[in-house]
Amino acid sequence: MTHxxxxxxxxxxxxxxxxxxxxxxxxxxxxxxxxxPSPGYTxxxxxxxxxxxxxxxxxxxxxxxxxxx
Numbered sequence: 355m356t357h358x359x360x361x362x363x364x365x366x367x368x369x370x371x372x373x374x375x376x377x378x379x380x381x382x383x384x385x386x387x388x389x390x391p392s393p394g395y396t397x398x399x400x401x402x403x404x405x406x407x408x409x410x411x412x413x414x415x416x417x418x419x420x421x422x423x
Contacts, residue, residue, distance in 0.1 A: 391397070
């Protein structure tokens with residue numbers, strides 16, 4: 355039995371005709387841009403406002419659960 359034009363020959367031709375997958379493309383994101391800080395900026399968080407000791411007492415007295423009636 356001679357094997358001419360069999361599945362092996364057809365398989366190679368089909369592989370050659372099949373489109374090759376495109377290579378993966380890694381896209382770079384834009385470069386991070388740094389600018390000069392605003393005048394007066396120190397990089398430290400702002401100082402928190404200090405409350406007087408009794409400033410919040412009245413609010414705390416009013417905010418009680420209803421069952422405390």
